[in-house]
Amino acid sequence: MPVETKTTCPYCGVGCGVIARVDDDGTVSVKGDPDHPANLGRLCSKGSALAETLDLDGRLLHPEIGGQKAGWNEALDLVAGRFADAIAAHGPESVAFYVSGQLLTEDYYVANKLMKGFIGSANIDTNSRLCMSSSVAGHRRAFGADTVPGTYEDIELADLVILTGSNLAWCHPVIYQRLAAAKAARPGMKVVVIDPRRTMTSDIADLHLAIRPDGDVALFNGLLAHLAKGTAVDENCVAAHTSGFADAFAAASAMTFPALVERTGLGASELRQFFGLFERTEKVVTCYSQGVNQSSSGSDKVNAIINCHLATGRIGRPGMGPFSLTGQPNAMGGREVGGLANMLAAHMTIESAADRDRVQRFWGSPAIATRPGLKAVDMFEAVADGRIKALWIMATNPVVSMPDADRVEAAIKACPFVVVSDVLKTTDTARHAHVLLPAAGWGEKDGTVTNSERRISRQRTFLDAAGEARADWWQLSQVARRMGFAGFDYASPADIFDEHARLSAFENDGSRDFDIGAHAGIAPAGYEAMEPFQWPQPAGHTKATTRFFAKGGFYHPDGRARFVAVVPAETDRTSAAYPFTLNTGRIRDQWHTMTRTGKSARLSAHIAEPFAEIHPRDALETGIGNAGLVEIESPRGKAIVRALVTERQARGNVFVPMHWNDQFAAKARIDALVPPLTDKVSGQPASKNVAVAVRPF
Ligand code: SF4
DSSP states (O other), X not given: OOEEEEEEOSSSTTOOEEEEXXXXXXXXXXXXXXXXXXXXXXXXXXXXXXXXXXXXXXXXXXXEETTEEOOHHXXXXXXXXXXXXXXXXXXXXXXXXXXXXXXXHHHHXXXXXXIIIIIOOOOEEEGGGGTTHXXXXXXXXXXXXXXXXXXXXXXXXXXXXXXXXXXXXXXXHHHHHHHHHHHHHOXXXXXXXXXXXXXXXXXXXXXXXXXXXXOHHHHHHHHHHHHXXXXXXXXXXXXXXXXXXXXXXXXXXXXXXXXXXXXXXXXXXXXXXXXXXXXXOSSEEEEEOXXXXXXXXXXXXXXXXXXXXXXXXXXXXXXXEEEEOOSSTTHHXXXXXXXXXXXXXXXXXXXXXXXXXXXXXXHTOSOOOOSXXXXXXXXXXXXXXXXXXXXXXXXXXXXHHSSSHHHHHHHHHHSSEEEEEESBSOSTTXXXXXXXXXXXXXXXXXXXXXXXXXXXXXXXXXXXXXXXOBOHHHHHHHHHHHTTOSSOOXXXXXXXXXXXHHHHHTTOSSOSSOOOGGGTTOOHHHHHTOOOEESOOOTTOSSOOOOOOTTOOOSSTXXXXXXXXXXXXXXXXXXXXXXXXXXXXXXXXXOTTSTTGGGOHHHHTXXXXXXXXXXXXXXXXXXXXXXXXXXXXXXXXXXXXXXXXXXXXXXXXXXXXXXXXXXXXXXXXXXXXXXXXXXXXXXXXXXXXXXXXXXXX
């Protein structure tokens, strides 16, 4: 008899429910789960092709030490011993974990507990640093906690949806489908897309603002100044629930209108049209994604957007609010357990002595990290200069995805001890590991993930593990026990989720936003049957909270939100030698470094090779022909890809997808060109504004 299992798509932060069916002959097929609130039965091209990516080709089937097959005991003993030796000789700051938004929450929880509570360092960071850490920083500055105020339904209920730094149609396709359906049903709904490129998303827009790279702070400051001069500011809301408006308004008003035109690259009439739309429309949702986050001013961009919603009181009510679109399937779950180097578990903070004490008492741990650890870019810099002696990389491929990727590769090669846990043995990163640990893949592992609207869903097992592959939480627990630490005797992910839920509720009087105490004490059967739900859901509540902040209730000690006075930074990085601005991003049918989606011929047929979008005039002036090979060079590295000459690209800009690595194309690791420049608050790399030279190859 065919068996159907309800699970969740492992790709993007939309978090679509999937029904996986296994037939008697072992054939797997997938369809959208009509009961899952995120997608209501829809799937995009990547989700629909999941069954085509489950073969064992390239899978890592057993542990390896130095490229040779090894047993689990031997490998785990070696990992525990080498980490313990490094800590004994050089202290806890000499080791690090670099993890991933692909991990399930239970994996993340154990990794964070081991590093922060038992090893006693906060040197655990994640590829989510590259994805949404500027949003986290912006939320914490404005709201006092990393809280997403709204829900996907708000995007459908809004009369004006602003998409800034988001190619929604390709990067969050099912939310795009929901938006397009809502707009078709209610043609009065307006969509504004703010993006230097004309993308598939801008094709639905009533107004496309082809903004200069990193012009967003100036734009939203200009909007705030405009709103404050009219009648759209909700003075009661500002007075009752916020602080800092005067300073934010003063900063926003400092730029003259002609300077705003110059800084944003937008026409005066376009600016007035946008400002007027926002001013007149009560139900506004502003969605932002990597075009906002991946910037040296990413946190300021997020706060410039939130400032406009706080000023108008358009937050936490149906169809209103700022909305961070998370890139990865479990970036949000990682945040909940403290998977970033500057966070503690359950949205508590490392800087707070009370939070540190609370978490340490709950864990009964011998230590607790007392200061933030190394964020991703700094972590690999510490690997490069020899401060990190032992590094464990889980479920991610930094040799392709990190900025300054060639230097990151050299650093990993030179590190005295590198462990890689992955499903594949052939990634660009795995080939430099001293120890390879086979991880259970999608369909084999079991746990929870949280999507962009705070909805926790189950990923469930429907396949036997490949070879000797084991879950990441199991690998981490085994190493912790071998290092002599108690508190890692979990029998199942249900045990870990229960502990996670209890910690979220521990001494939580409502002053912390993340609380899923209603799920504490959950039995394995209850965990197995868990339906998707939005947090928070404290003990005694049968219904989770849908929206935050309609009536204040922010998480700063005084209960007020903070306006953040932000000033646009000068971000034109071009020069005579490097006259173009490189922007990197996703395409519709590939995911990250293609280790999974690259297996599907159907997905690869959409766009078969890497490309550089360039404007026809720029192509003409540089002697580049359509489909000809071009060399793109920054001070950090070079790539060679095919030219795609298109008027969709703004002049002076080139766009290259981030996915390809040296296995799929000769020289297309575009992150090798991205410098390790980061946002000063969040530490997120600036992948959208890189000065490059472009020439025919
Ligand atoms: Fe998966 Fe995202 Fe597509 Fe949904 S929208 S099916 S979560 S890739």
